[in-house]
Amino acid sequence: MRTKYKFLLLVILAITVSCSDYLDVNENPNSPSADDVTPDLILAGAMSNTYRTQAITMNRLGNVMMNNWGANVNSFTGGFSEEFTLAIDNNFYNTIFTGLYRGTYNFQAIIDYPSADYDNHKAISKIMKSFYLQYVVDLYSDVPYFEAHQGIKNLTPVYDNDRAIYEELYNQVDEAIELINNAGLNTIPVGSEDVIFNGSMSSWIAFGNSLKLRLLLRQRTDATMNGDAESAAFIASKLPELQTAAFLNNDATINPGYSSESTAQQNPFYGANGYSNNETTPTTNYNFIRASKYAVDFLINSADDRVNFLYDEADDGSGVIVGHEQGADSDNSPAGLSPLGPGLIIDSAQDGYVMTAAESLLMQAEAQLFGLIPGDAQASFEAAIDASFQLLGADRSGYTPSLPGLGWVGTDNDKFEAIMRQKWIATNGINAIESYIEFTRTGFPDDIPLALTAQSSTRPMRLMYPSDEYISNSANVPSQVSADVFATGPFWAQ
Numbered sequence: 001m002r003t004k005y006k007f008l009l010l011v012i013l014a015i016t017v018s019c020s021d022y023l024d025v026n027e028n029p030n031s032p033s034a035d036d037v038t039p040d041l042i043l044a045g046a047m048s049n050t051y052r053t054q055a056i057t058m059n060r061l062g063n064v065m066m067n068n069w070g071a072n073v074n075s076f077t078g079g080f081s082e083e084f085t086l087a088i089d090n091n092f093y094n095t096i097f098t099g100l101y102r103g104t105y106n107f108q109a110i111i112d113y114p115s116a117d118y119d120n121h122k123a124i125s126k127i128m129k130s131f132y133l134q135y136v137v138d139l140y141s142d143v144p145y146f147e148a149h150q151g152i153k154n155l156t157p158v159y160d161n162d163r164a165i166y167e168e169l170y171n172q173v174d175e176a177i178e179l180i181n182n183a184g185l186n187t188i189p190v191g192s193e194d195v196i197f198n199g200s201m202s203s204w205i206a207f208g209n210s211l212k213l214r215l216l217l218r219q220r221t222d223a224t225m226n227g228d229a230e231s232a233a234f235i236a237s238k239l240p241e242l243q244t245a246a247f248l249n250n251d252a253t254i255n256p257g258y259s260s261e262s263t264a265q266q267n268p269f270y271g272a273n274g275y276s277n278n279e280t281t282p283t284t285n286y287n288f289i290r291a292s293k294y295a296v297d298f299l300i301n302s303a304d305d306r307v308n309f310l311y312d313e314a315d316d317g318s319g320v321i322v323g324h325e326q327g328a329d330s331d332n333s334p335a336g337l338s339p340l341g342p343g344l345i346i347d348s349a350q351d352g353y354v355m356t357a358a359e360s361l362l363m364q365a366e367a368q369l370f371g372l373i374p375g376d377a378q379a380s381f382e383a384a385i386d387a388s389f390q391l392l393g394a395d396r397s398g399y400t401p402s403l404p405g406l407g408w409v410g411t412d413n414d415k416f417e418a419i420m421r422q423k424w425i426a427t428n429g430i431n432a433i434e435s436y437i438e439f440t441r442t443g444f445p446d447d448i449p450l451a452l453t454a455q456s457s458t459r460p461m462r463l464m465y466p467s468d469e470y471i472s473n474s475a476n477v478p479s480q481v482s483a484d485v486f487a488t489g490p491f492w493a494q
Contacts, residue, residue, distance in 0.1 A: 039110040039121035043193045046110065046125070048256045050103030050132050053096060054431070055269040055352055058135065061093050062432030065459055066424060066439065067448045070292040070324025072315075073333050079288055084327045084451035086460065088485050094466030100136050101148070104129045108149040119179045120190045120201060126176035127208045130169040131354075134215060137162045137169075138437045139463050141490045142478060156473045163222070163491040167234055170215045173208045174241075180205055195256040196354060207252055209245040210360045212238070213367060220372070221441050222492040231491075242373055248360040249383075251391060253351035260348035267350045274345040286345070290337040294449055295428065296323035302406065304399055309343025309392040310428050327452030343392030344429040357387040358426035359434060362419050369415055378408045381419060388426035405445075420444035440493055461489030 063069040064083040071079035082092060107125035110118070136143050145165045147157035180201045190199040197203040216235050223232035258267040260278050273285045291311040299307035300321070307321060314322040316336025324337050339345075361384035368377035389396040401407030404414035406421055420442050424435040439445070440461050450459070462485050469477040 039113050039118040039125070040188065040191075040193045042106055042110055043121055043124065043190075044195045044256050046103065046106035047128060047195050047254060049106065050100060050128065051254050051352055051354060052268045053099035053103060054132075054135075054354070054433070055267075056272045057093060057095050057099065058433040059269065059429070059431060061096070062427070062434065062436040063429060064326075065436045066428075066432055067292045067294045067326060068310075068428045068432055070290045070326050070337070072288050072290045072337055072339075073324060073328065073330045074335065074337065076288050077330075080326070080451075081453075084453045086450070086454050086456045088460050088464055088482050090464050090467040090470065093463060094468070096139060096463065097136065097143075097466045098468060100132050104132050105149050116184065117186050117188050119183050119187050121188070123176040123179040123201075124190065124194065124204055126172045126179075127204060127211065130172045130176075131211055133165070134169055134211070135433070135437075137165050138218070138440075138490055139433075140465065141462050141488070144473070144476070156476055158476050159478060161491075163219070163228075163231065166215055166219055166491075170212055170234075170238060173212050173215075177205050177208050196252055196254050202246075203248075203250075203252075206246045206248045207355065209242065210248040210355065210363065212245075213242060213247065213363050213373070216242075216372070217363060217366060218437075218441055218490075218492045226491075228491075239372060245373075247364055248355060249357055251351075251353055251357050251387070252355040254354050255349075255351045258349045258352075266348040267352055269352060270345060270348055270350055273340060275348075279348055286339060289340055291321060291323040291339075293323035293325040296321055296338065299425070302399075302401065304425070305394040305396070306343070306389060306392055306425060306428075309341050309394045311338040311341040314338050325452065326449075327454065340429060343394065353391075353430050356391060356426065356430060358384040358391070359423065359431065361387060362423050362426070366416065366419050369412060369419070377415070381408050381415075381422070384426065385422055388422070391426075391430070416442070417444045417446070424448075440489055456486055458486055460485040461487075461493050 060069075061083075064080055069080075071084075073079065081087070107129035110125040111122050111129070113122070133143075133145065141162045142159045143162070143165070144157035145160045145168065147154050147160075150157070183201075190201070192198060194200075197207070216238060219231045220235055222228045223235055255267075257265070258270075259265045263271060263276055266276070272283065273289060274283060275281060275286065276283055296307060296311060299310070311321050311323070313319050314334070314336030315338070316334075318336050321338045322334050322336055324333055361380045364373065364375060365377045365380035365384060367373045368375045368380060385399075386396060389399070401418070402409055404410030405417040407418055408415055409418075420435075420438055421444065423438055424445050427433075427435045436459075439448070439459070450457075464480055464482065464485055465477050
């Protein structure tokens with residue numbers, strides 16, 4: 001019954017946000033309006049909807065761009081051709097922009113609900129809205145923010161400065177934590193509609209603090225690498241409050257009742273990349289996505305058991321893990337290639353991961369390494385690796401990385417590189433958009449090759465605004481050509 005109840009919320013979500021434009025919500029007189037649907041009935045659907053974009057489209061982009069995934073060129077032609085050649089245009093992964101705006105509108109509806117009795121629901125929504133809109137800024141730079149999510153009141157919101165948005169996102173998370181800490185006696189408790197932390201408000205505070213740390217770490221790059229005084233001043237004003245903060249040290253999982261009962265109820269990552277039809281029929285993506293040669297070789301050469309869980313044995317029955325060199329055709333590819341592995345493709349009911357413990361711990365390690373927050377940076381680094389192995393079910397007993405840029409040895413720069421390398425491994429297949437954004441910020445790992453067919457010597461630093469924007473918001477969307485995404489990125493990019 002609980003499973004069916006939670007997925008009913010997705011139906012309610014669809015009723016409340018059915019629209020032809022991602023910044024507009026059409027009102028159907030035969031359907032409940034936003035004022036009639038209380039926050040507890042919206043929250044699960046809002047979380048599940050935005051996570052779907054993260055788990056499928058964003059994750060796919062990150063895995064291909066960071067050379068985790070190759071293509072089954074032995075059975076398919078033309079796969080990942082746009083990603084491999086870096087043919088970036090207004091339709092390239094455009095559903096990230098539209099999907100996140102559509103999804104975060106529902107969080108805004110909760111925030112705007114006219115009752116203080118739902119302050120904890122509103123706090124969660126402020127955190128989740130900020131979490132996903134940070135990704136919009138990270139992937140697109142300037143975007144609509146302060147005038148967005150107003151429905152028919154404003155269908156053409158202006159584009160705001162990305163750094164100003166970052167600072168407001170931080171402030172919104174601060175406001176959320178304050179709402180939680182000062183919840184009144186009449187505040188309605190959050191229950192099973194919270195499909196991430198099941199109503200644990202202390203966990204939401206820790207998640208919010210981790211998000212604030214991520215915002216500051218990326219902004220710190222603008223301050224230190226670009227010499228931006230405004231970013232430096234903002235960071236200096238906010239760091240004191242994080243000195244005693246609790247951060248996320250467990251996986252932030254999401255599960256609204258995923259099951260094999262129907263395609264719509266499957267975990268979205270599994271449903272897109274695993275099996276359908278009661279887990280008996282491989283999806284097209286399962287047959288198509290293959291391990292990359294670079295990732296397989298790196299993990300095997302590092303004696304890293306995670307390779308056996310990120311990828312499966314090759315499809316020719318050879319019993320070994322084999323990767324595809326991105327851009328190679330079938331004439332230059334091994335006869336057998338490895339599909340996604342048992343640590344990623346489990347079953348329809350598997351949890352999704354909004355933020356892993358490894359991600360949060362590696363952020364803490366970076367902040368501790370550079371003296372931004374107290375704590376033992378090496379201990380956080382090692383705990384992150386442990387968490388990554390545990391999530392996949394891998395054995396860490398034989399994994400003791402001792403090379404600069406991989407283990408906790410060498411100079412501070414070597415250790416910083418090792419943090420980013422371990423983040424690349426820990427997010428492989430799970431939330432690889434993080435390692436792609438971190439690569440844009442830091443340049444690490446610095447040896448990940450482009451595809452053989454790449455038409456650029458560098459990866460794009462951001463994506464192009466979608467075609468929909470040039471149709472619906474033409475007066476405000478910045479003019480852009482393909483070359484721009486390789487030349488300029490978000491304000492924090494080097």
